[in-house]
Amino acid sequence: MPYVGAVRSVKVRVPAKINLALHVGAARADGYHQLSTVFHAIDMYDEITATATHDGAINVEVVDVQGQPMPHVPVDRTNLAVRAAAVLRDRLDEPDLGVHLHIRKTIPVAGGMAGGSADAAGALLACNDVWRGALSRDELDALAATLGSDVPFLLHGGNALGAGRGELITPVLSRSTFHWVLGVYAEGMSTPAVYAEFDRLAGGRGVNTPDEPRDVLAALGSGDPDALAVALRNDLAPAALSLRPELLRGIEAAGPAPALAAVISGSGPTTVFLVPDAESAELLALDLRTQAVFDDVLIARGPVPGARVVG
Numbered sequence: 001m002p003y004v005g006a007v008r009s010v011k012v013r014v015p016a017k018i019n020l021a022l023h024v025g026a027a028r029a030d031g032y033h034q035l036s037t038v039f040h041a042i043d044m045y046d047e048i049t050a051t052a053t054h055d056g057a058i059n060v061e062v063v064d065v066q067g068q069p070m071p072h073v074p075v076d077r078t079n080l081a082v083r084a085a086a087v088l089r090d091r092l093d094e095p096d097l098g099v100h101l102h103i104r105k106t107i108p109v110a111g112g113m114a115g116g117s118a119d120a121a122g123a124l125l126a127c128n129d130v131w132r133g134a135l136s137r138d139e140l141d142a143l144a145a146t147l148g149s150d151v152p153f154l155l156h157g158g159n160a161l162g163a164g165r166g167e168l169i170t171p172v173l174s175r176s177t178f179h180w181v182l183g184v185y186a187e188g189m190s191t192p193a194v195y196a197e198f199d200r201l202a203g204g205r206g207v208n209t210p211d212e213p214r215d216v217l218a219a220l221g222s223g224d225p226d227a228l229a230v231a232l233r234n235d236l237a238p239a240a241l242s243l244r245p246e247l248l249r250g251i252e253a254a255g256p257a258p259a260l261a262a263v264i265s266g267s268g269p270t271t272v273f274l275v276p277d278a279e280s281a282e283l284l285a286l287d288l289r290t291q292a293v294f295d296d297v298l299i300a301r302g303p304v305p306g307a308r309v310v311g
């Protein structure tokens with residue numbers, strides 16, 4: 001039965017992620033790499049507003065924090081939020097359902113922080129609500145995994161261990177809030193290109209089963225930022241640096257203090273600095289802005305919950 005009723009809007013807020021550990025195995029037969037990763041959601045959000053329509057069309061408008069259009073983000077059916085709405089509509093078997101999606105982006109595009117995946121997770125949740133689809137969280141999880149390896153985590157948020165290609169997630173508790181400074185670049189990096197460079201550098205020597213990031217899990221359990229600092233690891237970093245050697249300047253920009261550690265997030269290029277507290281974050285951000293190594297410097301903390309309806 002087609003949806004009939006008053007026009008409704010639902011707004012969803014979805015966080016960015018960073019990878020506290022990204023252990024990468026060899027490429028699988030399906031082309032994906034086996035991962036053992038620890039996802040960590042931070043308080044940097046995209047907002048997705050879904051407004052139900054009755055014309056069977058799914059369209060999207062994407063603006064930045066100032067409300068300006070973002071010409072580099074596709075607005076056709078390749079937009080991950082549009083794909084998410086279409087996949088949900090197929091699952092509901094309601095071809096007449098339509099929706100207008102308005103995305104306000106804060107998460108850097110192609111920055112290794114899963115901005116597109118966040119929008120897909122947000123669109124799933126918003127459309128399920130606005131279309132009164134009533135799919136359960138488990139059913140949304142199954143759809144999320146078909147949209148991208150990072151999408152299930154963005155529905156859940158917090159900290160989670162990611163297995164398989166990253167889509168099989170197990171929540172992990174942490175004892176405290178961690179403070180981060182983010183070095184953001186205007187020019188993003190392609191995730192498939194970074195994985196391909198990882199394969200080229202590995203020369204066929206990649207391990208089949210990446211080891212579990214026990215040090216990161218223990219550091220989350222203890223809540224100790226010093227322990228987390230020595231445990232951070234990203235196996236894709238050499239590949240990202242090989243494709244963009246200038247990222248090294250950013251990694252080294254913080255000097256010995258107050259940053260505890262620096263790591264590239266996911267496939268890059270965003271570089272994240274772990275600091276002991278909020279005051280250190282302000283100090284480091286000021287220093288990095290003065291050095292002008294990055295196009296933008298932001299402060300964040302985590303973990304935070306995943307996709308949530310906010311209005």
Ligand SMILES: C[C@@](CO)(OP(=O)(O)O)[C@H](O)COP(=O)(O)OP(=O)(O)OC[C@H]1O[C@@H](n2ccc(N)nc2=O)[C@H](O)[C@@H]1O
Nearest residue numbers: 031032033112113114148149150165191192195266267268
């Ligand atoms: C590297 C990571 C780390 O969390 O994040 P980003 O840097 O993209 O944010 C992820 O593995 C990215 O996940 P996601 O961006 O969802 O990737 P997908 O859409 O599933 O896949 C895009 C492409 O990335 C490669 N890919 C992705 C995941 C994986 N485990 N192995 C891969 O080889 C494949 O080439 C695939 O075709």
Ligand SMILES: Nc1ncnc2c1ncn2[C@@H]1O[C@H](COP(=O)(O)OP(=O)(O)O)[C@@H](O)[C@H]1O
Nearest residue numbers: 079080109110111112113114115116117119191
């Ligand atoms: N809603 C969206 N937001 C951002 N990028 C999107 C979106 N939909 C599709 N894309 C495409 O996905 C690519 C990867 O974007 P993103 O998810 O932000 O990066 P990453 O995989 O590094 O976390 C972009 O280059 C863009 O062309």
